[in-house]
Amino acid sequence: MKLSALLVLCLAATLAQARNDLVIGVRQPNDFLIQRELVQKDADVSALGIRTSHERTFTGNNISNITMIRALDQHDNGHGATAQIVGGGVGFKYVTIKFKSELFRGIDFVVEIYGK
Ligand SMILES: *[C@@H]1O[C@H](CO)[C@@H](O)[C@H](O)[C@H]1NC(C)=O
Ligand SMILES: *[C@@H]1O[C@H](CO)[C@@H](O)[C@H](O)[C@H]1NC(C)=O
Numbered sequence: 364m365k366l367s368a369l370l371v372l373c374l375a376a377t378l379a380q381a382r383n384d385l386v387i388g389v390r391q392p393n394d395f396l397i398q399r400e401l402v403q404k405d406a407d408v409s410a411l412g413i414r415t416s417h418e419r420t421f422t423g424n425n426i427s428n429i430t431m432i433r434a435l436d437q438h439d440n441g442h443g444a445t446a447q448i449v450g451g452g453v454g455f456k457y458v459t460i461k462f463k464s465e466l467f468r469g470i471d472f473v474v475e476i477y478g479k
Contacts, residue, residue: 388431388453394479427478
């Protein structure tokens with residue numbers, strides 16, 4: 364019982380350290396990097412309890428179908444924002460990603476879109 368509680372704590376600590384990378388889809392033969400963007404927003408410290416939220420649509424090259432999307436969290440301190448797909452995605456020509464920061468933290472992601 365005590366041991367399993369300890370394991371859960373260790374696991375939680377490990378997860379808290381992790382980057383919040385979002386990887387959807389798999390590379391396919393002949394696909395290529397069609398778009399690479401930095402997504403950076405400063406922390407919002409104007410009011411108590413505000414998380415910085417930011418939604419962006421990536422249109423790739425408007426021709427290729429998306430095979431894989433990687434949103435790579437550049438914060439390695441465990442306090443990076445989260446990324447979530449809210450529109451389009453693999454098989455589409457566009458993807459809309461919503462980024463949400465922790466309290467008083469910013470957003471710092473590299474987004475890579477592969478397609479063919
Ligand atoms: C794709 O289409 C969007 C919306 O029309 C446009 O903003 C963007 O510049 C286009 N991208 C390319 C690579 O042509
Ligand atoms: C994208 O997918 C559609 C539907 O499967 C297909 O008709 C089209 O040819 C694809 N586009 C490219 C550039 O492969």
